[in-house]
Amino acid sequence: MKGTALKAYLQEENVRPSTLAKSCRLSESYMSRILNGQRLNPCIGVLERLGAELDLPVDRVQKLLDTPYNSFISARTLSQNATEQFFGLLKETLDALDQSDLATVCGLNDVICRKVPDSVCLKFNYLSWFEAFNSTLQGKFETAIPVFFEASQFSPRYDIEKRFKGKILGGLGAAYTARGKYTQGMKAFRQSLFLWSEGFQAAWVNMNLGTLYRRLTRYELSIGAYEYADKYGTAVTKLQAFVGLIQVSLDRKDFSAARKYVLKGYAHAKTLDSPRGKGDLYCNIAEYYFASGDLRRSEFFFRKAILFADRSGTPRTKHWACVELGALLLGRGLHKEFEATMQALESELSGGEDVLLVAKRLNVLGRQSLAERRYSQAIRLAGQGYALLVSLSTPSWVDFEESIQLLAEAYSGLKDRNAANLYIHEQRRLKRFEPR
Secondary structure: OOOEHHHHHHHHOOOOHHHHHHHOOOOHHHHHHHHOOOOOOOOHHHHHHHHHHHOOOHHHHHHHHHOEHHHHHHHHHHHHHHHHHHHHHHHHHHHHHHOOOHHHHHHHHHHHHHHOOOOOOOHHHHHHHHHHHHHHHOOOHHHHHHHHHHHOOOOOOOHHHHHHHHHHHHHHHHHHHHOOOHHHHHHHHHHHHHHOOOHHHHHHHHHHHHHHHHHOOOHHHHHHHHHHHHHHOOHHHHHHHHHHHHHHHHHOOOHHHHHHHHHHHHHHHOOOOOOOOHHHHHHHHHHHHHHHOOHHHHHHHHHHHHHHHHHHOOHHHHHHHHHHHHHHHHHOOOHHHHHHHHHHHHHHOOOOOOHHHHHHHHHHHHHHHHHOOOHHHHHHHHHHHHHHHHOOOOOOHHHHHHHHHHHHHHHHHOOOHHHHHHHHHHHHHHHHHOOO
């Protein structure tokens, strides 16, 4: 079509030339000549009036007049094509995430960075999300939280945008949960499910929600969320659901239920080729055998958990398994192996981002000091773990009980009756309110 880009712009914005002419105190024939390129270089006064009515700077109006109609349409089409390309790549990324296919996710990220123009409005949000997602893989949850929040700052219109924002908020909720910020985590998970409550992604959010409920000792809600994840999730999400159900059963000291989920989870893991999620499962199977008194099998599965966590690139799982293995080795009196395990863990920990992991490690080191009759050091370590757990809205019940027991025993070792009795009474009080 003949004419100027300003003519195309008015069509895009649904502005009638006759209305614009009247607002600018121009004749319709004069406006027609301007729009069709028959009147070149209108005076500055006309440009200023057009700019004021269209809310455009004068140089932008002049550029639209200098640009052919068809060139404007081509630029608009290119922009639409770039957005469509991005949405296609984003859908592939979310589908790969549903399947825990991290290699594909990283490959698609490279394509998006290279081929999608920066002018695509959600590219910035995507890059922020990927940065935060990568931080969580490294266990840097506090680092990830503000970046996840920044990535979520857009109003979704299309389904793919709603699904993407739901994924961002799910990641934010998981990071909050790891840091013990359960109220914020709950809010993020609920917002995520409000935006996208179907398919594999909703099952993944429910799996994480089950973990949050478990940490809040709301076990029935936790079981319900994990069972939803088992029913509707991908193979890896189902595996993680079994991991959570084993942990809930152990928290409730229901060893019969724990054994049932151990068998189901182990059978399911054998059907999967990918190592993803197996480290978490083997770690919880090891905890089941440890609680049951079968230390030989427990050690076997802790070591297996460390191996699979290494293979799947999940350092957080590896660190948890190392701490638990350390507690087992210490209990068996294998001090050299204990020292080697804890030193290896110390060299890998990047910081105190996972609150429960840090508290668990402090308790294990406190138990070592107690065994060596270094009571003051045991009090310092267990006290640090206790303070961390108290800082949570709802502390981990098992670890909290362990911190209190360590403090009671350490003060008893120092012959400090008053302090020891304080923690002994706290132990008795906890027993009365222990969740079931």
